[in-house]
Amino acid sequence: MTRKIHLxxxxxxxxxxxxxGLWRDPSIAKNASIDIGYYIQQAQAAEHALFDxxxxxxxxxxxPTYPAHYLNRLEPLTLLSAVATHTKHIGxxxxxxxxxxxxxxxxxxxxxxxxxxxxxxxWNVVTSFDTGTSRNYGLDEHxxxxxxxxxxxxxxxxxxxxxxxxxDDAFPADVERGVFLDPEKLHALNHVGExxxxxxxxxxxxxxQGQPVIFQAGVSEEGxxxxxxxxxxxxxxxxxxxxxxxxxxxxxxxxxxAGRDPEHIKIFIHAGPIVRATDDEARRRAREIFEEDNDFxxxxxxxxxxFGAHDFSQYDLDAPFPDxxxxxxxxxxxxxxxxxxxxxxEGLTLRQxxxxxxxxxxxxxxxxxxxxxxxxxxxxxxxTFDGLNLAFRNNEDLERFVDGVVPLLQKRGLFRTEYESGxxxxxxxxxxxxxxxTRERSxxxx
Amino acid sequence: MTRKIHLxxxxxxxxxxxxxGLWRDPSIAKNASIDIGYYIQQAQAAEHALFDxxxxxxxxxxxPTYPAHYLNRLEPLTLLSAVATHTKHIGxxxxxxxxxxxxxxxxxxxxxxxxxxxxxxxWNVVTSFDTGTSRNYGLDEHxxxxxxxxxxxxxxxxxxxxxxxxxDDAFPADVERGVFLDPEKLHALNHVGExxxxxxxxxxxxxxQGQPVIFQAGVSEEGxxxxxxxxxxxxxxxxxxxxxxxxxxxxxxxxxxAGRDPEHIKIFIHAGPIVRATDDEARRRAREIFEEDNDFxxxxxxxxxxFGAHDFSQYDLDAPFPDxxxxxxxxxxxxxxxxxxxxxxEGLTLRQxxxxxxxxxxxxxxxxxxxxxxxxxxxxxxxTFDGLNLAFRNNEDLERFVDGVVPLLQKRGLFRTEYESGxxxxxxxxxxxxxxxTRERSxxxx
Numbered sequence: 099m100t101r102k103i104h105l106x107x108x109x110x111x112x113x114x115x116x117x118x119g120l121w122r123d124p125s126i127a128k129n130a131s132i133d134i135g136y137y138i139q140q141a142q143a144a145e146h147a148l149f150d151x152x153x154x155x156x157x158x159x160x161x162p163t164y165p166a167h168y169l170n171r172l173e174p175l176t177l178l179s180a181v182a183t184h185t186k187h188i189g190x191x192x193x194x195x196x197x198x199x200x201x202x203x204x205x206x207x208x209x210x211x212x213x214x215x216x217x218x219x220x221w222n223v224v225t226s227f228d229t230g231t232s233r234n235y236g237l238d239e240h241x242x243x244x245x246x247x248x249x250x251x252x253x254x255x256x257x258x259x260x261x262x263x264x265x266d267d268a269f270p271a272d273v274e275r276g277v278f279l280d281p282e283k284l285h286a287l288n289h290v291g292e293x294x295x296x297x298x299x300x301x302x303x304x305x306x307q308g309q310p311v312i313f314q315a316g317v318s319e320e321g322x323x324x325x326x327x328x329x330x331x332x333x334x335x336x337x338x339x340x341x342x343x344x345x346x347x348x349x350x351x352x353x354x355x356a357g358r359d360p361e362h363i364k365i366f367i368h369a370g371p372i373v374r375a376t377d378d379e380a381r382r383r384a385r386e387i388f389e390e391d392n393d394f395x396x397x398x399x400x401x402x403x404x405f406g407a408h409d410f411s412q413y414d415l416d417a418p419f420p421d422x423x424x425x426x427x428x429x430x431x432x433x434x435x436x437x438x439x440x441x442x443x444e445g446l447t448l449r450q451x452x453x454x455x456x457x458x459x460x461x462x463x464x465x466x467x468x469x470x471x472x473x474x475x476x477x478x479x480x481x482t483f484d485g486l487n488l489a490f491r492n493n494e495d496l497e498r499f500v501d502g503v504v505p506l507l508q509k510r511g512l513f514r515t516e517y518e519s520g521x522x523x524x525x526x527x528x529x530x531x532x533x534x535x536t537r538e539r540s541x542x543x544x
Numbered sequence: 545m546t547r548k549i550h551l552x553x554x555x556x557x558x559x560x561x562x563x564x565g566l567w568r569d570p571s572i573a574k575n576a577s578i579d580i581g582y583y584i585q586q587a588q589a590a591e592h593a594l595f596d597x598x599x600x601x602x603x604x605x606x607x608p609t610y611p612a613h614y615l616n617r618l619e620p621l622t623l624l625s626a627v628a629t630h631t632k633h634i635g636x637x638x639x640x641x642x643x644x645x646x647x648x649x650x651x652x653x654x655x656x657x658x659x660x661x662x663x664x665x666x667w668n669v670v671t672s673f674d675t676g677t678s679r680n681y682g683l684d685e686h687x688x689x690x691x692x693x694x695x696x697x698x699x700x701x702x703x704x705x706x707x708x709x710x711x712d713d714a715f716p717a718d719v720e721r722g723v724f725l726d727p728e729k730l731h732a733l734n735h736v737g738e739x740x741x742x743x744x745x746x747x748x749x750x751x752x753q754g755q756p757v758i759f760q761a762g763v764s765e766e767g768x769x770x771x772x773x774x775x776x777x778x779x780x781x782x783x784x785x786x787x788x789x790x791x792x793x794x795x796x797x798x799x800x801x802a803g804r805d806p807e808h809i810k811i812f813i814h815a816g817p818i819v820r821a822t823d824d825e826a827r828r829r830a831r832e833i834f835e836e837d838n839d840f841x842x843x844x845x846x847x848x849x850x851f852g853a854h855d856f857s858q859y860d861l862d863a864p865f866p867d868x869x870x871x872x873x874x875x876x877x878x879x880x881x882x883x884x885x886x887x888x889x890e891g892l893t894l895r896q897x898x899x900x901x902x903x904x905x906x907x908x909x910x911x912x913x914x915x916x917x918x919x920x921x922x923x924x925x926x927x928t929f930d931g932l933n934l935a936f937r938n939n940e941d942l943e944r945f946v947d948g949v950v951p952l953l954q955k956r957g958l959f960r961t962e963y964e965s966g967x968x969x970x971x972x973x974x975x976x977x978x979x980x981x982t983r984e985r986s987x988x989x990x
Contacts, residue, residue: 121724122719122722128715128717132659132748133659134628134629134660159747160745160747162725169725169730169747170710170748172659173652175621175622175625175653176656176657177625177656177660179621179623180628183629183630198648199649202644202680202681203644203645206604206619207619207621213578214580214626233743234648234743234744235646235648235742236740236741269616271574276568278558278612296679297679298680299606301605301606301615
């Protein structure tokens with residue numbers, strides 16, 4: 099069996115980063131990001147095209163300079179629960195912060211989505227890098243990187259423990275014997291760790307896929323180790339092909355080193371394909387978008403975001419990159435350290451840093467359907483991804499990809515022609531985890 | 545215009561308190577409490593009958609003795625978001641604890657439900673009385689009553705502040721001027737209080753009803769004062785008629801004393817009507833249910849729940865009620881103090897206390913449709929409620945009420961014949977709160 103490509107859709111409503119001007123598009127409703135009808139339509143279109151998942155990103159802090167979609171959008175779990183009953187096969191991956199939610203609440207909410215969707219839930223674990231977020235949750239200081247990732251790892255393990263509170267046969271519901279619950283099959287967790295103390299049990303049973311799928315987004319050292327230990331899916335930026343391949347190999351190696359099957363972590367990279375009838379037309383459209391969305395002042399503010407909302411407009415744009423190393427830990431984002439390193443080794447000015455880091459990137463997937471299918475096949479064969487997390491500017495662009503590129507990928511045996519399963523695990527080729535208590539019991543019995 | 549009765553439906557899946565044996569009913573699916581299809585069907589049936597709201601209770605702690613519905617149920621906000629897109633008029637009231645959720649997260653989730661439902665969300669604020677809950681959230685000791693209610697009041701005010709982050713005209717989305725957001729209409733909260741520090745703003749605009757409706761359930765002194773200050777709806781136990789009337793008058797008086805219009809707090813009492821073709825048949829059915837559900841040992845465990853999971857089986861059942869006053873604050877429930885007081889003044893044994901406090905209660909709404917309609921009219925005219933929060937044992941019982949009693953209430957002008965509005969506020973006759981910043985601005989301009 100040929101390895102197959104997985105596809106996810108990443109809807110950006112009125113426009114996220116790299117699509118700041120999207121709200122001006124007359125084909126996009128001005129309230130798309132808070133309109134559940136928009137998300138249902140996106141999910142149904144993606145499901146019609148046999149995509150693996152709808153992927154909903156999130157943040158809990160805004161200022162007025164942020165992209166339109168960030169300013170006013172639905173909370174991912176409420177959003178996905180509403181989408182769930184209007185779809186049957188597509189996975190529903192929601193972002194939630196392990197820094198600003200308690201494990202018991204996250205376990206219940208993702209567990210509930212998993213039941214509502216019949217086993218299609220995924221949790222994209224983030225630790226929240228916006229410094230300002232902490233002040234929406236009563237903390238004076240943003241937690242540093244190591245603390246946030248330590249907390250994230252412990253949170254995932256606690257939550258997975260809570261998801262196993264009930265063994266699969268815990269509810270005989272036997273009227274004759276008068277037994278609804280078999281109390282032997284209900285297990286407290288009694289977790290005491292560095293960041294959390296959680297007794298359990300959770301008041302919710304397991305879903306058809308056993309447990310929601312754990313996703314993770316992040317490229318830092320801490321993020322990679324976290325992924326290797328617990329992630330079953332990754333959402334990564336693409337970058338140039340060599341960089342994507344190195345990242346892919348590194349994650350698979352670390353996962354194997356952590357004692358896990360590297361096939362059980364699926365790496366999705368971000369892609370924003372531009373498909374038109376001809377290569378020329380597609381390239382023209384790409385250039386048009388580049389010019390439309392280019393905004394140096396906005397990108398200067400985005401640079402500040404990576405350094406704890408630092409104001410870079412105070413510096414000379416054409417002087418060497420200022421000494422802001424002390425702010426990198428406060429912002430806490432790996433991006434900050436990378437920016438500093440690159441500015442130093444390449445001797446860049448502030449202006450050059452902004453253009454290199456936040457300016458519009460050219461997608462490698464621009465062209466006629468055949469060209470884009472070729473490029474996707476090339477990147478896939480080169481070992482850069484297991485799946486693509488696709489963002490389109492509007493429905494027409496989504497349709498052009500679905501009608502033009504998907505059939506070519508199918509013809510080449512690179513994409514499914516029907517869903518393998520009704521669960522997210524089933525479609526991603528991930529195993530259903532056996533309940534830990536059932537496993538222990540079977541080990542004792544053996 | 546005659547005052548009208550409001551009706552809510554309170555689905556209990558496989559059986560909550562007072563319906564412990566419900567899971568044995570062959571007409572109820574054994575997985576009803578985790579089946580979103582069950583809740584959608586209940587909501588649609590209630591909407592078809594023009595009910596004001598679907599009311600979802602909640603808890604975050606279980607032990608194996610708890611009623612079947614408690615053991616394994618969906619989280620209310622995920623549940624209601626899924627129900628929202630399958631209904632058009634009915635209000636969606638979800639329970640969430642102000643003790644174990646951060647205000648920013650609650651504001652986003654209820655705000656999102658309010659958008660998804662087009663302005664039909666309500667938040668039933670609870671402070672969580674199960675002692676064991678604290679150990680699912682990392683706390684050694686359960687917070688005491690006063691702290692929990694102080695925190696609840698501050699949480700509601702913070703959340704209402706966050707819901708006003710955007711004024712209603714904050715998003716001109718004017719392509720010509722290139723203005724999506726008018727930053728003057730976005731407001732940080734910068735709250736610093738005893739329990740919370742929350743900067744804001746919230747990344748979500750207001751819904752068609754302005755803000756979700758605040759409900760509260762509780763009869764303690766703290767609960768009543770909390771209600772008088774911020775609640776717009778109350779869910780109270782019924783008790784005998786005199787007690788319900790005294791409660792009703794007390795709440796309305798306190799609300800007026802707090803400077804609010806007493807019409808802007810709607811008091812719902814719990815009701816479990818039993819409707820049959822004749823009074824005799826209904827009374828027979830009531831007796832049958834009483835006998836089916838009677839379980840002294842279970843009720844003894846329930847008594848323990850009010851005293852911080854204390855084990856009462858260690859005492860002589862026929863000796864005077866034991867001295868457990870020191871446990872009442874730990875359990876923290878007003879019920880505990882009331883039980884002690886009653887045992888003392890009436891000189892009850894432990895067995896008598898259990899039977900009086902947790903034994904099956906006879907509903908005042910038992911009989912043929914005309915009898916039940918008469919009783920409801922009598923209680924309503926006596927000033928005991930604005931609405932009934934109805935629990936039925938199964939769909940047949942719901943249908944008997946809807947088909948038999950509702951048309952009689954309509955004929956008497958006591959219940960609506962069509963929805964007044966598409967929002968929960970509109971149907972409850974509650975005003976849409978003007979955004980506080982818009983109000984301030986208009987005061988300054990005047």
